[in-house]
Amino acid sequence: MRARIAAAQRDKRVSRLATKLAVTLARRDEALQRWDRRVGDVLVALTRGEHLTLDEAVAWSGITLTKREARRMRQLAESQSGEAPQSDPAE
Numbered sequence: 001m002r003a004r005i006a007a008a009q010r011d012k013r014v015s016r017l018a019t020k021l022a023v024t025l026a027r028r029d030e031a032l033q034r035w036d037r038r039v040g041d042v043l044v045a046l047t048r049g050e051h052l053t054l055d056e057a058v059a060w061s062g063i064t065l066t067k068r069e070a071r072r073m074r075q076l077a078e079s080q081s082g083e084a085p086q087s088d089p090a091e
Contacts, residue, residue, distance in 0.1 A: 033076075040077025043070055 046057035055075070058065050 037077050037080060040073035040075070041081075043074040044077050044081075047074065081090045 041055055043054070046052045046060070047054055050057075052060065054067060054070050058067070058070050
């Protein structure tokens with residue numbers, strides 16, 4: 001009988017922790033998406049507003065960011081702002 005009670009209590013703890021894990025990961029994903037959007041907004045300003053290529057924008061920042069990541073973030077910002085993504089001939 002004690003073993004069943006202990007197992008049930010453990011199951012409750014595991015269930016609560018698993019739920020907490022899922023919620024925490026969802027919040028992390030939301031935060032990452034917000035930051036990616038912010039980076040994308042700046043990349044849009046540099047590439048569309050200042051007419052830099054994506055490579056130049058990344059080089060000016062001094063950060064390590066692949067062209068693929070930069071393109072994805074810029075497209076995220078454009079898609080969420082309602083702008084139609086444009087293609088850069090210099091890319």
